[in-house]
Amino acid sequence: MGFATNLAWRTLLTIVLSGIGCSLSGQNEQKKDSTEKLTPRMKFTAIQRNGDSILLQVAIQVRREGVLQLVDYEPVAFFYLKDSIALSLGATLTNDKGVASLWIAETTLLKEDHNPSLFKVTFNGTEDIYGDEAEASFKKAEIKISAEEIDSIYTIKLKLFASGDEILPLAATDVVFYVKRYFANLKLGEGTTDESGEISFECPRDIPGDRFGNIILIAQAEDLEEFGTVSSTITQPWGVPLNLTDDKISRALWSHAPPIWMLTVFIVLMSVVWGHYFVIIYKFIKLRKQ
Amino acid sequence: MNLNQKQTEALKKFAPQIESYSRKAMMWVYILLVPMALAGYALYVQITKGHVVTGMRDNVVWGLYIANFIFFIGISYAGAVISGFLHLLNVEWRKPIIRIAELITVIATLIGPVYILLCIGRLDRLHHLVAYARLQSPITWDVLAISTYLFGGILFLYLASIKDFAIYRDATDLNIPGWRRRLYSALALNYQDHPEQKKAVAVSMNLLSIMIIPLAIIVHSVLSWIFGMTLRPGWHSTIFGPYFVLAAIYSGTGVLIAAMWIFRKVYDLKDYLQDKHFISLGIIMMALGGAYGYFTFSEYLTDWYSSEKWNGEVLTKLFDLNQYGWLFLFANVAGILVPIIIVAIPKFRKPDLITIAAVFMVIAMWVKRYLIVVPTLETPLLPIQDTRIEYTHYTATWVEWALTFGGIATFFLLFTLASKFMTVVSISEFETEPGKDE
Numbered sequence: 001m002g003f004a005t006n007l008a009w010r011t012l013l014t015i016v017l018s019g020i021g022c023s024l025s026g027q028n029e030q031k032k033d034s035t036e037k038l039t040p041r042m043k044f045t046a047i048q049r050n051g052d053s054i055l056l057q058v059a060i061q062v063r064r065e066g067v068l069q070l071v072d073y074e075p076v077a078f079f080y081l082k083d084s085i086a087l088s089l090g091a092t093l094t095n096d097k098g099v100a101s102l103w104i105a106e107t108t109l110l111k112e113d114h115n116p117s118l119f120k121v122t123f124n125g126t127e128d129i130y131g132d133e134a135e136a137s138f139k140k141a142e143i144k145i146s147a148e149e150i151d152s153i154y155t156i157k158l159k160l161f162a163s164g165d166e167i168l169p170l171a172a173t174d175v176v177f178y179v180k181r182y183f184a185n186l187k188l189g190e191g192t193t194d195e196s197g198e199i200s201f202e203c204p205r206d207i208p209g210d211r212f213g214n215i216i217l218i219a220q221a222e223d224l225e226e227f228g229t230v231s232s233t234i235t236q237p238w239g240v241p242l243n244l245t246d247d248k249i250s251r252a253l254w255s256h257a258p259p260i261w262m263l264t265v266f267i268v269l270m271s272v273v274w275g276h277y278f279v280i281i282y283k284f285i286k287l288r289k290q
Numbered sequence: 291m292n293l294n295q296k297q298t299e300a301l302k303k304f305a306p307q308i309e310s311y312s313r314k315a316m317m318w319v320y321i322l323l324v325p326m327a328l329a330g331y332a333l334y335v336q337i338t339k340g341h342v343v344t345g346m347r348d349n350v351v352w353g354l355y356i357a358n359f360i361f362f363i364g365i366s367y368a369g370a371v372i373s374g375f376l377h378l379l380n381v382e383w384r385k386p387i388i389r390i391a392e393l394i395t396v397i398a399t400l401i402g403p404v405y406i407l408l409c410i411g412r413l414d415r416l417h418h419l420v421a422y423a424r425l426q427s428p429i430t431w432d433v434l435a436i437s438t439y440l441f442g443g444i445l446f447l448y449l450a451s452i453k454d455f456a457i458y459r460d461a462t463d464l465n466i467p468g469w470r471r472r473l474y475s476a477l478a479l480n481y482q483d484h485p486e487q488k489k490a491v492a493v494s495m496n497l498l499s500i501m502i503i504p505l506a507i508i509v510h511s512v513l514s515w516i517f518g519m520t521l522r523p524g525w526h527s528t529i530f531g532p533y534f535v536l537a538a539i540y541s542g543t544g545v546l547i548a549a550m551w552i553f554r555k556v557y558d559l560k561d562y563l564q565d566k567h568f569i570s571l572g573i574i575m576m577a578l579g580g581a582y583g584y585f586t587f588s589e590y591l592t593d594w595y596s597s598e599k600w601n602g603e604v605l606t607k608l609f610d611l612n613q614y615g616w617l618f619l620f621a622n623v624a625g626i627l628v629p630i631i632i633v634a635i636p637k638f639r640k641p642d643l644i645t646i647a648a649v650f651m652v653i654a655m656w657v658k659r660y661l662i663v664v665p666t667l668e669t670p671l672l673p674i675q676d677t678r679i680e681y682t683h684y685t686a687t688w689v690e691w692a693l694t695f696g697g698i699a700t701f702f703l704l705f706t707l708a709s710k711f712m713t714v715v716s717i718s719e720f721e722t723e724p725g726k727d728e
Contacts, residue, residue, distance in 0.1 A: 277441060279497065
């Protein structure tokens, strides 16, 4: 076998083996963990909103190899337990943070007689996670929120009470006061309700609002043992109006008017091209008359 | 119009082509009407049920329609650049192929933008493109550029056809109905071959040839910038402008070769569409293929070497045989290597083989446009979250395929109708005997 042919064969063999090696190393199969199943941790809460809706939430996590991991994009089902019968409220998936939420746009499920209403959430598990369920009971509660300006001070007055046939104020309960922002809520204050379940907060005057100056104020009594989280919101024009127009940027790629150089290039190009077209069309007209 | 002997012979040869529809031609038209009818039904379904009948969803918002749009605008380069360049260089062998090239330009530019309209969900807001146009937007550039280009293409085709219209008008032997003769008369604009008229047409042709080349380059650059100006992996590339322009000229050459082969076969035009035309265009195709291959290599090498996460994800999709690997392989082998190899080997430089290479190349270029649009949309810069799993991948539906083939059938039909209205080879260009070197 001559040197050139030998070299050609060696080169070809190298290429073929490299190709096989690349395709084998490129394969990326995940092997399933063959160890026993994991037990999930479920935290089931409710948020009673504005006295007219309930948000049921469950956060599911597992401890895998010592690390707490969230269980995402898995189905869960919510139930209302009435006389030991589970009435289905709906099913949803956990999100990327392992939290599943179900919003019920009314509060008739919560009892008016100040007795707790029982809810259940079930998780059927996965190949490596056991299924589980959690129950929680919540009594009906509400925050009445009002806003007024007293001596040039923006004041929010809150009354936290268990609602139903009889109003029972919730005294000595921690309440947090927020303003809604783009990604999360900004805490403006916190306090404890008095014996009549009331508390008031001062709202700062320098909070940026929307273009009309509206801000959404949120009062929340969080993680109460019998009531879950009780929340109420109010929208007030107490913010600083957002000025969307920036007079300093008059012409830019992102503003309403293009840069001068762009406008110039466009006009010149179009004029040259269409100018030629019109000259040619003029010649057509002359051609016709000849 | 006084014709010389060559022109008289040519007119006699081509007369049957425009005088009547043969049985075969009618059958061909009926065959084309089938996919067009199916496309019509698909359009009805899409309009009444909405875009849910397509494969486009929240994440992959573009699919076959945009690939078709880029493809058709791309092949329109056949006329613009090839006939424009060859006219300016006064290349004699261009004369029999110019008409075909110009027809490709106009017809492709008419069909391409229709796919944009099919892709738009709210056609009732189409006027917003004009009413609320932002000069900073590549979409606005594209609308203006393609409109200007279409107008220029029609003007170019018309200019090159004025003399022929005058010939048809004056050809008493031509067996055509009175209304067609009157139409040719109107289109001929009283052209009588006077020296001043000859000069006016020649000057206009030169002007337009000079104009249409940079215009075509700008049009396809602007089209590429709709992709290149975004930040998406696989799209955000500084060489997208010349890459698209090159791909357009390349695919346009392929379609021109295929069209020439079809007309040569159907109308027995061996004396006019000679082997040398195929070989010359084949060599142009080979050179363009080499340049296109270089650009492709440079594009992917740069993306790969950067090791940037999302560019890497797109490349993984393209090279993975379980995803788009086979399509990618086909696009590069049939689209680049095969045409180069066939034309590079002198033994293979035959019209049939060159045409086969051209057809494969055109199909591969369509696949390449699809691979530009879809894999990138499946791999956004921000991860796709909180969405249905079926939304993250694109699969074209029967509606989109029906409208794709309907567009292709429309292209063939318009070409057929045009070839019945005017000869595919310009008679007025004959000043020497066909079959001899000029």
